[in-house]
Amino acid sequence: MSDRYIARSTEIAARILGGEMMIMSAVDSTFFTLNEVATAVWQAADGRTPLSEIVVRAVCDQFEVDPEVARADVDAFVDELSRHGILLVSDRPFDNASSGPGEAA
């Protein structure tokens, strides 16, 4: 699969509580909590770093997870959050890091 880029939507609220990220979408008021691993991916979603690199740096290196398993889990997580408009996904880097879609969106 060609690489993907992920950026945090501007239409969400987010805060860490006891190590877990709480996220609420302003669009449909859906409320999520992310576990530690997902929180690390979320924080790395700067719109510029390729997802494959995020998986290595934010997940495999930090949590000792097998790269293939991690990649599959992160892909599923990214798809789920993008369905709710919480993460923006593109096959090109975003213009404005973590502040929403640029031309690529």
Add this chain to the structure above:
Amino acid sequence: MSLIEEMNQRALELGVPLGVHLDVTYRCNERCVHCYLDHEDHGELTTSEIKDVLNQLADAGTFFLTLSGGEVLMRRDFFEILEHARKLQFNVRIKTNGVMIHEAEAQRMRALGVEQVQISVYSHRPAVHDAITKLPGSLKRSVDAIRFIKSQGLKVTIANVLMTANTGDHAGVQALARELGATYTLDPTITPKMDGDTSILNLRIPGAELESVFHNEALVGNVEEFCAPPPTPGDDVLDGYPCSAGHTAAYITPYGDVFPCVQFPLPSGNVRRQRFLDIWRNSPELNEVRSIHAKDLPVCSTCSHVGTCTRCPGLAYMEGSMRGPSTADCEKSFRRTGIPSANMLRKAGAHARVPLVQIQSLTL
């Protein structure tokens, strides 16, 4: 337990002020007859002071931020404040009368990712609404604002405070909310003025009217369930806390004073003199509020309603003791279930020669 309840529980355990209500001004362009505020500006926090407070709240873990007033848009820097709050990724709810919201303001709120806007509507009839706000044309302007905000795809809640002047209009306001696609909430609570003046309490709707509100399916849903006699309170109830005030929630005035809640004006510190987190963690007042369990309430702990009552410790405080009963909530519990509160029985006992008119009238 829902996810949000779980987060609340975790915030309680970790001592995190998850929800903060910040009034950015007490100035207002309406002069509502029931308002508890002094609208003069006595030295509001500056833009940079507010931004600094918001930074501190984000660091303290606050997630839900309510921006309110007064009228928030009386501050020319309101959108600058809002923008800063959203940069810090708060979930922002705005309370406003909507009078100054047109298409451009609604668009800006949408672009900044506001979660919802609450607008006060007192009646569907302009004459009644405008007589309460004392601003001619205000109903039309508030309704126009709701339309502008809704057309941006934002959520709107219509808050309908019920008082003597608009007692019969809740059905009309509810129909208006439906037509506008807004959520409707009804609030029969009139609170004393911040300076302790209780004269506006005579605007509270009479008990019999409260009773009919509580038995109205359109307002409360399942009446049988809502008005059911309270179950015998167990240890979990008596060991529990009254509400979120001071536990996971706090209130900050436009002058930087910190209270446990907007309806609980217990001075607990000021962000101009201390860091917010210092106040939150170390204020003796907030720690006193936190130390009170239901079993420590001398009257309420003996009351059959204690587990289901909406008892507000802030209203109790304004009545004289944060450990005491809140008469307005006694009245609500009584009108809802027909069962007198411990406070009513105590007062009746203290005035034994006075017939229990209040209580007898209810069984009619």
